[in-house]
Amino acid sequence: MKVTLERAFALPASADQAWKLLADVERVAACMPGARISERLDERHFKGTVAVKFGPASLNFRGELEVLTLEPGSRTLQLRGKGTDASGGSAAALDLTARIEGKDAAASTLVGRGEASMSGKAAAFGARVADPVAQQVLQQFALNFIAELGARAASGAGPGAGSEAPPAASAAAPARPLNGLALLWAVVRSWLRSLLGARGT
């Protein structure tokens, strides 16, 4: 079971500022709802978890994150994440390519392409909502990313500021699992919209 996503998000920061954040893999992970880096194995390998909760069901993926490419020239980050959830008999893998495209001194674009594959229960139950769920996860990620950028700008982010933990949304994000109910509502809403949209045209 695979889901492929391509999205672009406008960022309220210069390409260099945005790249600085994107290149900080641990920070980027913290922007991912439900995700947490638990251990840094080396420059390019991390251990971490992703928690997803849907009503009474919860999935706790534990696995590894590998940085395949970190290229300042093209401002491109390539990641591969892989994890399993033993209790539920689920596994997931994510291949993500993210790139910052410059616009002007205060604006840039985050272009992302992700391919997620799921196995086990996540596939059996998730198949019918995988696509909209992935869209929503990405949307929340982008919002967190933008908030983090804003927080850095507000705290007068200069060189080195990235290593201080800013007290913004990003700090709260890792503690909270991906909120199933809010997510579900967002999914239903976007599905309804697409339905109405389709009828309207």
Next chain:
Amino acid sequence: MADTAELREREQKLQGMGASLLRKEDARFIRGQGTYIDDLKLPGMLFGAIVRSPYAHARITSIDKARALASPGVVAVLTADDLKPVNLHWMPTAGGDVQAVLADKKVCFQYQEVAMVLATDRFAAYDGAALVEVIYDELPAITDPKKALAPGAPVIREDIADKKDVGHGPRTHPNHVFTWEAGNKAAADAAFKGAAVTVREEILNPRVHPCPLETCGCVASFNKATGYLTVYVTSQIPHLFRTVLAMLSGLAESKIRVVGGDIGGGFGNKVPIYPGYVVATVASIVTGVPVKWIESRIDNISTTGFARDYHGVGELAADQDGRIKGLRFTALADHGAFNSHVSASKLPAGLFSICTGSYAIPNAYCRVDAVYTNKAPGGVAYRCSLRVTEAVYLIERMMDVLAQKVGVDKAEIRRRNFVQAEQFPYTTSLGWTLDSGAYHAALAKVLKAVDYEALRREQAAKRADPDCPTLMGIGISTFTEIVGAGPTKVCDILGIGLFDSCDIRVHPTGAVIARLGTMSQGQGHATTYSQIIATELGLPASDIVIEEGDTDKAPYGAGTWGSRSTPVAGAAAATAARKIKDKARKIAAHLLEVGEGDLEWEIDRFKVKGNPSQAKTMKEICLVSHTGNLPPGMEQGLNAVAYYDPPNLTFPFGAYLCVVDIDKFTGETKVRRFYALDDCGTRINPMVIEGQIHGGLTEAFAVAMGQQLPFDENGNHLGNSLMDYFLPTAMETPHWETDHTVTPSPHHPIGAKGVAESPHVGGIPCFSNAVIDAFAHLGVTHMDMPHSSYRVWQKCQELGVNKRPGDV
């Protein structure tokens, strides 16, 4: 002379064969007082939770138990490496293959058993299971059996890649299990060459699951002090289970006791021996305390006991009138990752060769190629004898295909090809000898009951009306089943013949206890067996207690599956009762001071011919048999044991008719009428039979209209919960009309044939034939099951029948 009213009263008192005696089991079931495996709580019992693979095909790089072992309540974590020292990480299968008990370096299907976490309660066990860290390296998976034998296909079973044979003849590819064939290919091919009409259709029996309400489970309890092992288990075959446990564990079989308590439905799912049972047993032997393992619903549907997955091709050759001259049926069988499917040693494709059905077909050939895929292993007989549903589905579908090609009515094509009543016993071209039958009479009775001609007229009128919002379909199935495995010369499992047994002990007061080698899972054995014995012995059924499933008490038997209980154990019960009756006759002659030949039997007593006032009732004889007043040399007691090896299988049959109305715009299929006539030979308890038929038809409806286990290309199981898997409730289930004829089996002591599976086997093609018949006038000859509304709607869409006037 006894008047008829008195005789009738005495007979009614017995509640013997033919009486609709209420089921003895139900008193506890309806009170919620059945004892199922999960009700069992033994002191100090641990609970085992299985860690399963999320991948269909992967190498196991590492397993880290540390965090699980640190979790509260966790006692131990077992993996294949822990079972290796006792050589139980793999186990042999009935199919001649081996199966991983816990995955050994590699997983070959999704949800495969990788480790078992033992903890003080089930919650701690599941929490612990979540903490076992298994690192996998995913491999490409095969889920389509048609791709399994491709050159360069991923090798699923590296452990046997070099083996030329896994139990059933030469292999041609690492993913090939066996090729089996029956019949005369040259003769069949010749029949096709010269035939006026030939038809061919690809027909799928999709992968389904019996899905009993109670999932599988066990409590294994090993006593280190005595060396005795007791296993309480959801098994349809307690005695064979014990034998296999003895072979696996090395314990003396006499020190193993297997107990099957109340079982909440089996339908074939509870025949195999699953890894969960074996790990729980090993865990108990190692720890010396009882260990319980219970499947979840998802575990049950995903890993234990799937059925079917036969990708068939049917071909018939006939003359211009539709009289069949030749049959060629082949099937590609998906056996999953291990060949652990349930079969008798000499019958790798089960009883598939019953595929000539109720018809006199002079030349026939069939062949089955079995392959490995990355799906759950096995293949059980879901409410049928092995591969009989597949065979009957093929022939009953092909009869309709042939009728459409020749242009004759679907009832008429059957009449033209039936084996005639006077031809029985009839030996088919594939070698089975059908014991008895009256096919024309059965079909005629059904057609008359439903006014078939009027239904066809209504259908023609609806087809002629472009404004009719529905498509009407009429399905017919005139099937012959093969049950009662079986003659030891034909069938064995692990070398043990499939006979069955009955041990009857008569107490001084005339109360009886009888123990049999079968195992009820809801069939009502406690009722029907007691009725057989009641009639044979003239003692009331109410005082006859039936015991099964405890191997310490019951005599050896092959269990309950394949509708074998009445044909085999029922025969053993009658035979044992007759031994007792023979002894009772001697006692009666002694008491009445006449010769045995001067006595005649009347309901519940022996009386002297010509002097009916001189009689001894069975009750009187029971007491005397426990005194010294016996013929010289005779021992006390009225006990007997019988082992019954059937001379042949039995062949119940039936004629079913189904009328459906399909909504052209939604694809919704309404079953307007389902008329089922069954002939199971002598009828023991009409009410129990009707219940069996209702259950079998409901499961046929389930398979035909909604059940399937779908997979994606990576081997993900996409239908393993009741959210997706169709289990009909009273809401969806149609109304059933039942009828019967009685054609006793000539070789069975009481003429009974078995009935539980006929409605499932015969019902599935009847539903399919009805749905497809609704589209027959549009040139449709076949649609694969399940006929869900969505799939039927797709067909309406494809054919354009759902266009309203004015639609573009």
